[in-house]
Amino acid sequence: MMAKSVDYSLYLVTDSTPAILGGASLVDVVEAALEGGVTIVQYRDKSTETGVMVDTARRLHAVTKKYNVPLLINDRVDVALAVGCEGVHIGQDDIDIKTARRLLGESAIIGLTVASVEQALQGCDDGADYLGIGTIFATPTKTNTKDIIGTAGCQAILKAMAPKYSNVGTVCIGGINATNLQRVLYQSSDNSKRLDGIALVSAIIGAKDPKEAAKNLKHLVNTPPAFA
Ligand code: TZP
Ligand code: MG
Numbered sequence: 014m015m016a017k018s019v020d021y022s023l024y025l026v027t028d029s030t031p032a033i034l035g036g037a038s039l040v041d042v043v044e045a046a047l048e049g050g051v052t053i054v055q056y057r058d059k060s061t062e063t064g065v066m067v068d069t070a071r072r073l074h075a076v077t078k079k080y081n082v083p084l085l086i087n088d089r090v091d092v093a094l095a096v097g098c099e100g101v102h103i104g105q106d107d108i109d110i111k112t113a114r115r116l117l118g119e120s121a122i123i124g125l126t127v128a129s130v131e132q133a134l135q136g137c138d139d140g141a142d143y144l145g146i147g148t149i150f151a152t153p154t155k156t157n158t159k160d161i162i163g164t165a166g167c168q169a170i171l172k173a174m175a176p177k178y179s180n181v182g183t184v185c186i187g188g189i190n191a192t193n194l195q196r197v198l199y200q201s202s203d204n205s206k207r208l209d210g211i212a213l214v215s216a217i218i219g220a221k222d223p224k225e226a227a228k229n230l231k232h233l234v235n236t237p238p239a240f241a
Contacts, residue, residue, distance in 0.1 A: 016180035017142055019083060019122055020052040021210035022234050023227065024184050025217055026087070027073075028154060029058050033219045040072045042223050047080040049227025051217065052210070055102050055124075057087035070096045083122055090116050100124070102145060105132060110139040124182075128160035130173040136181075137174065143182030145212060146170055149197060150188025154214045158187070164200050171205040179206050186212040191229055195238040210234070 025046050029039055043054060054077050056070050070086060074096050077084040083099035086092045090113050093101045100122030101113055113123050124143045125136040133144055146167050148158045160166075167185050174181065189197055189211050198208055211234060220226035 016182075017120075017122060019142070019182060021143060021182050021184050023051045023231050024053045024055070024186075024210050024212035025051040025227070026055045026057050026186065026212050026214045028214045028218050029061065029069075033154065033215050035219075039069065040076060042218055043073055044076045045222075045224040046217050046227045047076065047082060049217075049224040050231035051082065051227050053083050053085070055085045055087055055212075056092075057102075057214075059087075063089075063092070066092055067095045070098065074098045085122060085124065093117060093121070100142070102126070110136060110141050114140055126186075127170065128162050128166070130170055133170045134173060134178075137178040141181060143184065143209070144170070144174075146183060146185040146208075147212075148187030149185050150193070152188040152215070155187070161187070164197055167197070167208070168200060168205060171208065175206040182209045184208065184210040184212045189213050190216040191226075191233060194230060194233045195236070198234060199237050 027039060028034060056073050058066055070092050074084045085100045085102050086098060087102050088107050090101055090108055102124040103113060104126045110123060110125055122142050124145055125141040126145045127133040127136055136144055148161050149163060149167060151161050183206060185197055185208055194211055198211055217223050217226050
């Protein structure tokens with residue numbers, strides 16, 4: 014698989030639950046986050062009927078296209094196909110990567126959630142464009158997660174990927190915010206592949222001002238701390 018030129022550095026994953034979104038409209042929040050500088054968006058929605066999901070995905074895609082940012086759909090290859098967006102993000106219990114690739118084609122961006130070295134290497138072998146590594150820290154946003162792997166777990170995966178899979182993108186997810194972002198992104202990486210980005214839900218979607226939150230996170234993403 015040829016590496017695609019995708020900027021994973023500030024990766025927004027959406028959440029439509031009122032607890033995180035408050036009363037705001039998801040499309041407006043995503044547009045504000047795009048203004049603040051998010052580089053890729055995943056529409057993740059576990060509770061909405063398919064028809065409404067397709068409609069929301071279409072409206073999100075109209076916005077992401079304005080900013081030239083890829084839109085991926087969590088779990089749902091059918092929704093991605095219906096909307097004609099740039100790809101999907103799939104988990105270990107969803108459709109397999111090879112089938113998703115067959116359905117969506119070579120140009121689609123396909124990401125996979127991984128929590129172990131074994132899952133990561135399998136995903137790379139199967140042709141994932143990028144890996145979503147996590148859960149890094151426990152988070153109220155996803156409480157049913159089995160695997161809290163910490164930065165050490167992430168580091169082990171990055172180390173196992175190098176150098177054979179240095180062309181596969183890497184982002185980490187789970188409990189990341191402005192306070193811990195640099196520690197996660199710039200963790201020591203001797204002989205390791207570097208993370209290509211940070212994926213977040215509540216630090217942007219749940220922020221009072223999602224544009225300012227994204228702007229601040231983007232600044233942190235692009236600023237190696239003194240200890241790096
Ligand atoms: N996968 C692992 S943790 C998580 C997902 C979708 C949620 C991360 O949410 P937050 O609010 O950034 O901790
Ligand atoms: Mg899934």
